Amino acid sequence: MNCVxxxxxxxxxxxxxxxxxxxxxxxxxxxxxxxxxxxxxxxxARELCAAADPSPRVWNSIEIALRQEGLIRPQRxxxxxxxxxxxxxxxxxxxxxxxxxxxLSVGLYIRQHSQPVQVASNVVRPANPEVVSDAxxxxxxxxxxxxxxxxxxxxxxxxYADNLKSANEFIQDAKNEVAANPNDEDARRSLAEAYQxxxxxFELAIDRSLQ
Amino acid sequence: xxxxxxxxxAIEVVAIGAMTVATxxxxxxxxxxxxxxxxxxxxxxxxYGAISVKPSSGNTVNIIAVLRxxxxxxxxxxxxxxxxxxxxxxxxxDVDSGRVDYEITVPADASVALHxxxxxxxxEKLHGDVTLEGAGATVDVRDISDAHVHVKTLNGPVxxxxxxxxxxxxxxxxxxxxxxxxxxxxxxxxxxSGRINYNGDFGSSGEYRLTSHSGDIEATVPENTSVDxxxxxxxxEVHDDVPLQPKTHSWFPTEGGRAFIGTMGxxxxxxxxxxxxxxxxxxxxxRTANAK
Numbered sequence: 082m083n084c085v086x087x088x089x090x091x092x093x094x095x096x097x098x099x100x101x102x103x104x105x106x107x108x109x110x111x112x113x114x115x116x117x118x119x120x121x122x123x124x125x126a127r128e129l130c131a132a133a134d135p136s137p138r139v140w141n142s143i144e145i146a147l148r149q150e151g152l153i154r155p156q157r158x159x160x161x162x163x164x165x166x167x168x169x170x171x172x173x174x175x176x177x178x179x180x181x182x183x184x185l186s187v188g189l190y191i192r193q194h195s196q197p198v199q200v201a202s203n204v205v206r207p208a209n210p211e212v213v214s215d216a217x218x219x220x221x222x223x224x225x226x227x228x229x230x231x232x233x234x235x236x237x238x239x240x241y242a243d244n245l246k247s248a249n250e251f252i253q254d255a256k257n258e259v260a261a262n263p264n265d266e267d268a269r270r271s272l273a274e275a276y277q278x279x280x281x282x283f284e285l286a287i288d289r290s291l292q
Numbered sequence: 293x294x295x296x297x298x299x300x301x302a303i304e305v306v307a308i309g310a311m312t313v314a315t316x317x318x319x320x321x322x323x324x325x326x327x328x329x330x331x332x333x334x335x336x337x338x339x340y341g342a343i344s345v346k347p348s349s350g351n352t353v354n355i356i357a358v359l360r361x362x363x364x365x366x367x368x369x370x371x372x373x374x375x376x377x378x379x380x381x382x383x384x385x386d387v388d389s390g391r392v393d394y395e396i397t398v399p400a401d402a403s404v405a406l407h408x409x410x411x412x413x414x415x416e417k418l419h420g421d422v423t424l425e426g427a428g429a430t431v432d433v434r435d436i437s438d439a440h441v442h443v444k445t446l447n448g449p450v451x452x453x454x455x456x457x458x459x460x461x462x463x464x465x466x467x468x469x470x471x472x473x474x475x476x477x478x479x480x481x482x483x484x485s486g487r488i489n490y491n492g493d494f495g496s497s498g499e500y501r502l503t504s505h506s507g508d509i510e511a512t513v514p515e516n517t518s519v520d521x522x523x524x525x526x527x528x529e530v531h532d533d534v535p536l537q538p539k540t541h542s543w544f545p546t547e548g549g550r551a552f553i554g555t556m557g558x559x560x561x562x563x564x565x566x567x568x569x570x571x572x573x574x575x576x577x578x579r580t581a582n583a584k
Contacts, residue, residue, distance in 0.1 A: 244446060244465040247484045251505035254570045258526060267522075271568055274482045274503050281463055285427045285446050288409065 087112050223249070230286055241286065248282055251275040318362055324355040329373050331420065334398050335405040338379040341391040343406045344414040348397035355396050361389040403439075411448060447486075468507075483507050487572075491579075493517045494563040501566045508572045511565070514579050518557030523567040523574045525550060532576040552576075 082105045090102065098106070106113045223245055231238035255272035262268050334353055336343050341360070348354060353375050357366050363385035367378040379392045387410060398404060403420040406413050411429020415422050419437045427446035434453040441458050443450050447466040458476035462469050468487045471479070475495030481488050482503045490511040494500050496518070502509050513519070513534065522539075523530050529549055536554030555562060567574050 240447065244484065247505065248465065251484050251570070254505065254526065258570070267524075267566060267568060270501075271503055271570075275484075275505070278463065278465060278482060278484050278505075281444055282446070282465060285425075285444070288407070288425075288427065 084109060084112055088115070226283065226286055241282065244282055245279075248275065248279040251278060318360070320359045320362075322357045322359065322366055324357070324366075324368050324377075326353040326370050326375050327351060328353055328370075328375065328399065328402070330399070330401055331373070332399060332402040333374045333405070334377075334396065334402055335375070336377040336394060336396065336407065338377075338392055338394060338406075338408045339381060339390060340387050340410050341379070341408060342393045342412050342414070343396065343408055344394065345396045345398060345404050345406065345416070345418070347400040347417045351399055353396065353398050353402070355394060358393045360391040360393075361385070363389040364392055366392065449486075494519045494565055496563065498563045499566075500563055501568070503566075503568045504572045505569070506571045507569070508574070509567050509569055510575045510577070511567065512577050512579050513556070516557065518555075518562040519565045520555050520562050521565040521567070521576065522553040523551060523576060525569040525572060525574050527571040528569055528573045530574045534576055534578050 082101045084105075087102060087105050087109070106116060226245065227238055227242055230241045252272070252275040255268070255275040258265070258268040259272050328351055330351075332353065334345070355368070355377060357377075357379075359366065363382045365380040365382065367380045369376055377394070379390070381390045391410075396404075398418070398420075400418055401420050402418065403422070404415060404418065405423040406415065406425070408426045408429050411426045412432065413424045413426055413429050414432045415424065415436070416433070417435045419439050421440040421442075422433060422436060423440075423442045424431050424433065425444045426448055429445060429448040431443050431445060431448055431450040432453075433441055433443070433451070433455065436452075436454075436458060437456040439458055441452065441455055441460045441462075443452075443462045443464070445464045445467045448464070449467045450462055450464055450469045451472070452460065452462070452470070452474050453472045455471075455474040455476065458474065458479065460471075460474060460476055460479040460481075462471075462481045462483075464481075464483045464486050466485045467483065468489070469481050469483055470489045471481065471492065473492045474490070475492060475498060477498045479498060479500045480503075481490075481501070484505045484507070486504070486507045488502045488504055488507060488509045490500075490502060490509075493514050494511075494517060500519075502511070508528075509523075517534075520539075521536065523532070530551055532552055534556050536552065536556055539553045539555070567576070
């Protein structure tokens with residue numbers, strides 16, 4: 082069996098594979114590494130699905146990993162108005178994963194709260210007392226975003242600060258609404274829309290930073 | 293007038309003249325022309341300045357760029373049927389000196405993607421997809437048919453006029469959004485704090501969803517409109533002055549003044565309209581005879 086044949090029959094390796102497959106994996110570092118990586122992805126995905134509610138530690142770990150990889154950087158002093166292309170992309174490096182994390186958190190949050198619940202219609206439940214900030218949910222730091230845009234002037238910072246505050250209020254209200262009316266599909270859509278508004282704010286900040 | 297005043301006035305005139313000459317000297321106009329096939333794609337990224345797109349008569353993309361200074365360049369290129377234009381800011385460029393104003397004509401079936409932080413952005417009489425993005429840009433889209441129209445702004449106001457059979461998605465954080473005679477299978481507007489105004493008949497079988505957090509939502513419809521409509525504001529007021537046949541089921545409490553749900557006109561041929569706000573006021577009103 083060669084590498085192509087092995088990779089075409091990867092699905093069958095799940096239960097240990099045939100003797101032929103095992104022999105090839107023993108002799109081929111490339112295929113055995115590929116298989117190990119696929120298994121890691123599969124097991125990680127299972128863990129992700131099984132997680133009822135990722136703790137803030139999970140998001141902190143992601144943030145730490147991103148920082149170690151250089152994807153999230155501490156605030157840089159004295160950036161010029163027209164940064165070099167290298168520094169421009171370094172800005173995007175943390176904003177892009179931050180926006181991605183935000184969207185990921187949307188999916189996880191809505192998934193957690195989208196299971197239909199048997200309740201009588203027209204019964205208003207009290208708002209969810211558990212208030213989780215986005216920083217805790219997505220590893221985001223709104224201050225970092227504002228620091229980036231503030232380099233382009235206090236007026237712009239104020240503009241983004243206002244919109245960020247509004248977007249966060251939108252998200253919180255939408256979360257409360259989902260908690261109060263868990264069977265309301267429109268409420269869940271509103272929550273997704275609220276997160277998308279915040280994600281858009283990050284996108285626009287990226288655009289500003291790249292100019 | 294004293295001699296001193298005359299001298300001062302003369303110096304001012306000379307100074308203003310010199311500044312004008314310097315500005316005119318620095319400002320430059322460039323033109324680019326490309327031949328394209330059907331369904332071309334034209335994307336323009338212009339950090340500061342206006343972009344206006346209108347249909348051309350032939351299979352050409354014609355670009356007129358007015359550069360405010362020599363601190364900005366226009367990078368342009370063609371890759372097959374894709375035309376890409378980029379305003380390239382040089383060192384020291386700012387919102388004034390980095391400004392470029394574009395007037396572009398494209399074949400009517402071309403798709404355009406326009407991006408400018410300051411705008412304004414304008415597109416008209418096209419039937420290809422239109423994507424417009426700009427933080428503070430005023431966005432004006434009109435006379436578009438059978439196309440996707442996607443708009444994103446931070447606080448720039450958005451106006452869509454006469455968009456037919458569109459797949460319309462507008463997102464604005466705090467800009468006001470006005471839709472006048474906009475119909476299609478999907479029309480979706482989300483604004484956190486901006487107002488949303490819809491004026492039209494909601495088409496015949498589309499899904500319309502207007503959502504705000506704190507901005508007011510107002511829909512004005514002609515008397516013969518057929519829609520299934522649900523409206524709810526969690527903390528704001530909800531008003532309607534159209535006759536609605538009530539629905540029996542809803543997921544949310546339809547307490548007076550906060551929500552309504554029902555059918556207007558013929559239920560069999562109606563669009564679905566969802567108006568949703570958290571603290572904004574929602575109004576559904578009938579267009580008066582002498583109104584536009």
